[in-house]
Amino acid sequence: MKETRPVLTSDEEQIYFRQIQHSTFGMEGQQKLKGACVFICRTGGLGGSIAMMLARAGIGKLIISHGGSLEKENLNRMMLTFPDQLGQERCEAARETLLRINPNLEVQITAYLDLDNTPALAKEADLLVDASPVFEERYLMNQEAVKQKKIMISAAMFGMEGYVSTIIPGQTPCLKCLAPSEPEYWSERCFPVFSMSSTLAASFAAMEVVKHLADFGETLQNKMLRYDLYSNRMRYLSINRDPTCDTCSTLF
């Protein structure tokens, strides 16, 4: 994060007045958000909702990745997209909406992540968010978070269930500690989605981002917040690192 905190314009002071009122966040927290860059992998029901909330909260810069073109079956959950954008590149559609929400936001877009582009994108960001439906991309993000020792918020959902956790390399389990390899049962299009579920995970994840960037509140390190909207059941699970993890064990 930038050493010198940017000053808010008079317009920004008015826009963010209600969150600046939060005593543990305040003007200092708002300035930290304005000076911060967050890299979000995918802008679907989960990542797109996180991006939307961060844009509205006054984050300075977002790097977002999502390949392909907008399809009808995306519209039930991708909060950054609208029917008149069908056929448009998903990333471009997301950027368009984000800039409508916050014209002062800087948005950098890329399509799919790979071994070549992920390290540089992660390097530009203060914090990473892992919201991909593809384990391969999640592992790429996790690997860079660990290598560059950057905090990563990991969130995922399935139908009416989901989880959020904070990965702090060297202090908490990483994603590979929890899921060492892609499960056979998983495929990108296998999971049902209610937007109420993906936006719930997104709310916790976005709040987690803001808390880390502005350095306030209690965060989900070594914890997994897990919900099930079918039964309205919520759990705070204590999670442990894997001492044999092929990604993060050398940090301990």
Place this chain on the structure above:
Amino acid sequence: MAIIYIPEILRTHTYEIPAFETWDNTLIAALHELVQSFPQIHKFLFKTESELQEHLHIFVNQTDVQGLSGLSTELRENDEVDLVFAIAGG
């Protein structure tokens, strides 16, 4: 009696039942009883009869059983068991 909460990813194999009550007093016995009732979930849970799949973490009263006694963890009255599978929905 303890309760095993069945995650959505398994429920197509459990007739959509979201929870399973058990009087077994160890986790391994309770899981075998669960599998006996719903045989299709066996491959999701077990690599071998006594080894869990690596994409599954089991929590008893919100603590990972790896930090307790693993599959030998005792179950007591009102214990709550969560089966947490690796998922990546976004």
